[in-house]
Amino acid sequence: MTEAAELPPAPQQAEAVFGDRFPEAVRYGELLADAGVRRGLIGPREVPRLWERHLLNCAVLSEAVPEGVSVCDVGSGAGLPGIPLALVRPDLRITLLEPLLRRTNFLEEVVELLGLDHVMVVRGRAEEVLGKLPPVHVVTARAVAPLDRLAGWGVPLLRPYGEMLALKGDTAEEELKGARAALSKLGVVESSVFHVGEGVVDPPSTVVRVEVGESPGGVRFAAKRAKAARTGRARRRR
Template sequence: MAEAAAESGAVPAPEEFSRELPEAPASAGAVFGDRFEQAVRYAELLADAGVRRGLIGPREVPRLWERHLLNCAVLGELLPEGATLCDVGSGAGLPGIPVALVRPDVQITLLEPLLRRTTFLEEVVKELGLDNVTVVRGRAEEMIGTLSVDVVTARAVAPLDRLAGWGLPLLRPYGVMLALKGDSAAQELVEHKAALVKLGAREWSVGTAGEGVLETPTHVVRVKVGESPGGVKAATRRAKAARAGRARAGSAAPRRHR
């Protein structure tokens, strides 16, 4: 039965799990609150379907809670109320889905270019009943001019300048990118300062999330943009897309006959 589910791409039922998850730490209840059971279900899906489909390595299963779910969920404490957020290169839904669980007031777009991953994400969103999450298949550079948010999130999948190149153009003026990074965060800020400025950044810093809750707090690089997120080039592309949209709307409007 599990093999058939794998071939069809369906999310397996709980009784089909073949991998044993470690027990959730006490901090998980404090972080996820009344959505703890949904967090457990997400962990189960990652450990089973996520591993089988190659979205997460099998060696990550024993540390799913500390290294992945909790590490990501605490980003929720850094978000303004009612914000819009895009999780760039969402992959298996990290950090977007844990953040969606702890911050139901935040509207989240999971942006991911690979079909097998967006299929998994759509199944998870439906399974968990996350009505504040939308899954979009595409690359960040394709979304400039069509997607504009208050906050962009990204994990340490690339150097900071590359993450900024993908994420900053999707921000609204004075928006913020939150990148999960390791111990190299401060050094990366020094190395990529020129690239950040070119991309419209005006403020940047390294901070933490989950202090007093997690044994090892999450390191977060915070980059705030000015009036031109992504720099002049991205702003020009955004303006061009807006003009094209207005032109399409105008041509679609019914004409009055005299």
């Protein structure tokens, strides 16, 4: 079993970012450093940089999320970016979507312990919950998949005029360029790369935004893909 480590002291800017939920942010960081490491949800080498690379890096995404909207965090994993976002934005209605049981168990424990009444944990893949969960205003994701594949999962969950916000690294511009054809099929009308967290995290967090119009094509595209997959499985069984 991997040994847990101790959460490093919080940088000065953390208190300003999390405000009155700073104690809960510390508790969440401690859980990541302890149970998160022991259960294999994060690597032990990530513990020394939990604040800058994970907690603050995700919390500053709040700068890009409109007030009072519904959010689905796809492939939430250990709760990044969904949990930090929930701590700084109690006005949001957040669903943490994650297919693996050991991760959803952890997420449910965190949500209960931190008293995040505006957060719901759902076990499943994006394509499995399509049509079962209400469409959302915003889909978030971090370190889940390349943009073209991620959009195929996240965009169909959006309501008209919704947007997907994906935290990405240095390859964001390149990924967006390579994904434009796939995004077009999904009904994406606008896409861009921008930064959040100036003066809070160094370097600032890079975000890819993709926006859909009045009639997003993602649901139809996902339905066709699911039908093709079912047909393929049926043929292989013959």
